[in-house]
Amino acid sequence: MSLENSYKKSLHPAFPYPLYLVVSEEFCTQLSYLQVVEQALQGGVSMVQLREKQATSASFLAKAFRVKEITDAYSVPLIINDNLTVAMQVDAAGIHVGNRDISPQEIAYCWPNKLIGYSIEYWQQLQSPAIAYASYLGVSPVFSTATKVDTVTEWGIPGIQAIRKATDLPLVAIGNMQVDNCADVWQAGADSIAVVSALCKAKDPSYQAQLLLNQLSYEAL
Ligand SMILES: Cc1ncc(COP(=O)(O)OP(=O)(O)O)c(N)n1
Ligand SMILES: Cc1ncsc1CCOP(=O)(O)O
Numbered sequence: 001m002s003l004e005n006s007y008k009k010s011l012h013p014a015f016p017y018p019l020y021l022v023v024s025e026e027f028c029t030q031l032s033y034l035q036v037v038e039q040a041l042q043g044g045v046s047m048v049q050l051r052e053k054q055a056t057s058a059s060f061l062a063k064a065f066r067v068k069e070i071t072d073a074y075s076v077p078l079i080i081n082d083n084l085t086v087a088m089q090v091d092a093a094g095i096h097v098g099n100r101d102i103s104p105q106e107i108a109y110c111w112p113n114k115l116i117g118y119s120i121e122y123w124q125q126l127q128s129p130a131i132a133y134a135s136y137l138g139v140s141p142v143f144s145t146a147t148k149v150d151t152v153t154e155w156g157i158p159g160i161q162a163i164r165k166a167t168d169l170p171l172v173a174i175g176n177m178q179v180d181n182c183a184d185v186w187q188a189g190a191d192s193i194a195v196v197s198a199l200c201k202a203k204d205p206s207y208q209a210q211l212l213l214n215q216l217s218y219e220a221l
């Protein structure tokens with residue numbers, strides 16, 4: 001979709017974070033993960049998630065402290081993937097979980113007033129009690145991706161549109177989000193575009209972040 005054919009959406013008032021970096025050291029091929037975070041933030045990334053599926057808790061915690069130092073310097077919220085202990089210890093802004101993780105209900109009980117991201121992998125989850133505790137939903141994945149293969153539904157544009165009609169919660173689109181497809185996903189109802197490869201594998205994450213953001217037509221809050 002060209003910018004001329006798109007309309008300026010408002011940012012979601014509860015989630016004014018249009019470009020969301022999900023960073024893992026293992027997917028950073030050109031630069032260190034800390035350089036990727038810093039340069040992506042320079043390019044305008046508005047939220048960062050640290051996702052370390054292979055790390056020990058100790059290594060995850062050490063990395064989280066390093067990333068938090070950078071995100072704090074840019075006043076950008078840091079989300080921790082899966083690990084509530086790490087999230088609490090670094091005083092992250094929140095945590096992202098899916099179906100096989102600690103539940104949003106349990107998180108809200110142990111760690112109140114924090115952002116809770118919850119992955120939607122199949123339609124019936126929209127009826128789950130977890131929804132009441134979620135701050136945003138990860139539409140996961142929009143398109144299939146080599147970065148995460150243990151997925152259930154490839155939502156596509158029709159999936160985003162259907163979930164948009166079913167809930168007012170902020171929607172984060174994830175899964176093979178690139179410069180050439182994120183405008184359509186945005187216009188279909190996503191409030192945020194989350195990327196791993198598009199920034200972690202970029203030679204110039206700052207420039208790449210600007211290219212992604214330029215595709216997203218929105219009014220400043
Ligand atoms: C923003 C965002 N959306 C979805 C996911 C996937 O979370 P999950 O289903 O728990 O899978 P893992 O990331 O733990 O492999 C995410 N991490 N971030
Ligand atoms: C963590 C995650 N959750 C759903 S898809 C995905 C990976 C997205 O990676 P990429 O942006 O490289 O397709």
Ligand SMILES: [Mg+2]
Pocket residue numbers: 081082096097098101
């Ligand atoms: Mg998870």
